[in-house]
Amino acid sequence: MATILVTGGCGFIGSHLCAALRARGDRVRVLDDLSTGSEANLAPGASLLIGDVARPATVRQALAGVDACYHLAAVASVERGVQDWYGTHCTNLSGTVALLDAARLHGVPVVYASSAAVYGAADALPLHEGVATRPLSAYGADKLGCEQHALVAGHTHGLRTAGLRFFNVYGPRQDPRSPYSGVISIFSDRITRGQPVQVFGDGEQTRDFVYVADVVRMLLAAMPAASTAAPVYNVCSGRPTSVLELAALIADLSGQALDLHHAPPRAAEIRHSLGQPALARRELGLQPQTSLRDGLAETLAWL
Ligand code: NAD
Ligand code: UD2
Structure with missing residues (x-):
């Protein structure tokens, strides 16, 4: 039985990962400051250390006696x-450096969350791991910084890591009431309650949505692939969906009429985001299996 640390384990993706680790018999320790996560999300049988991932002493304490670490704690917005x-x-970024620094002292391999935001202005779709990264946001720049420090951790300190560039993740426990929530949780919540939804711009913009259970499978498969070469993999479906198609599908699944309003487009928003899942398929032997329709049905059932 392995002991696994999950930072951000009280959050949306982390809580699903912890449940999967517990289900396969691992001991699970969570480090979370409960800033956006909730103790109610803590997987049964997991232990919780409430603290800041950017405090080196806290992270060293959290990593003591651990066999592997998933680092998901972040301000995910x-x-x-x-x-x-x-x-x-x-x-x-500093939180990730604190984590990697403590992990190399303890010799603990790390799988961490990166983001499609590292691609930023890259426009040759679908996005594959080899295209030049040109982040446009502080969030994307910091995620790219995480990847670069993971390379340093491998090269200079012999630490094994793997990074996962999540595209638009959705599923149960993504908080629809948060102002930073994703479009699927907002639309699902509003449409099922018969409320209008707001589409920013013409609604023809597209995203690559990936269901949280597929993300968890990818996280589990990435740990054995962690190496000093610090590989990174896209976590995406490879299928584009427009915001209008999404709204129509949610209305159809929930049996509600669609009350849709257009609002001005978001400033500096990316028009199309689409990932290429081939590298993860080749090297991790996995690709997302859940169709958008099935994932949305699970999400709606949870509401
Ligand atoms: P989330 O906000 O639900 O989870 C993040 C967790 O980290 C929360 O429980 C929060 O309380 C915790 N946390 C935040 N700051 C902390 C700190 N200083 N110390 C300790 N804990 C802290 O978000 P999520 O959607 O589950 O995201 C998980 C990871 O995946 C993040 O690294 C995020 O950047 C990345 N990601 C998510 C998406 C997505 O579509 N949800 C896309 C790309 C990348
Ligand atoms: C996602 C991530 C963000 C970052 C970014 C990287 C989420 C919540 N956000 O931003 O953290 O990783 O990808 O590129 O996962 N929309 C509407 N109406 C609404 C809400 C959204 O029309 O009420 C549109 C929005 O304009 C956008 C699309 O839906 O075109 C997706 O929006 P989002 O906030 O879910 O995600 P995104 O891709 O902007």
Whole structure:
């Protein structure tokens, strides 16, 4: 039985990962400051250390006696990074350096969350891991910084890591009431309650949505692939969906009429985001299996 540390384990993706680790019989320890996560999300049987991932002493304590670490704690919002550039940087990049530094002292391999935000202005779709990264947000720049420090950790300190560039993740426990929530949780919540939804711009913009259970499978498969070469993998479906298609599908699944309003487009928003899942398929032997329709049905059932 292995002991696994999950930072951010009280959050949306982390809580699903902890449940999967417990289900396969691992001991699970969570480090979380409960800033966006909730203790109610803690997987049964997991232990919780409440603390800041950017505090080196806290992270060293959390990693003692651990066999492997999943590092998911972050301020997971582009908008928060716009408002609080330095504050989010402390968590998103300094927190990751604190974690990697402690992990190399303990010799603990790390799988960490990166983001499609590292691609930023890259426009040759679908995005594959080899294209030049040109982040446009503090959030994306810090995630790219995490990847670069992971390379340093491998090269200079012999630490094994793997990074996962999540595209738009959705599923149960993604908080629809948060101002930074994803479009699927907002639309699902509003449409099922018969409320109108707001589409920013013409609604023809597209995203690559990936269901949280597929993300968890990818996290589990990435740990054996962690190496000093610090590989990174896209976690995406490889299928584009427009915001209008999404709204129509949610209305159809929930049996509600669609009340849709257009609002001005978001400033500096990316028009199309689409990932290429081939590298993860080749090297991790996995690709997302859950169709958008099935993942949405699970999400709606949870509401
Ligand atoms: P989330 O906000 O639900 O989870 C993040 C967790 O980290 C929360 O429980 C929060 O309380 C905790 N946390 C935040 N700051 C902390 C700190 N300083 N110390 C300790 N804990 C702290 O977000 P999520 O969607 O589950 O995201 C998980 C990871 O995946 C993040 O690294 C995020 O950047 C990345 N990611 C998510 C998406 C997505 O679509 N949800 C896309 C790309 C990348
Ligand atoms: C996602 C991530 C962000 C970052 C970014 C990287 C989430 C919540 N956000 O931003 O953290 O990783 O990808 O590129 O996962 N929309 C509406 N109406 C609404 C809400 C959204 O029309 O009420 C549109 C929005 O304009 C966008 C699309 O839906 O075109 C997706 O929005 P989002 O906030 O879910 O995610 P995104 O891709 O902007």
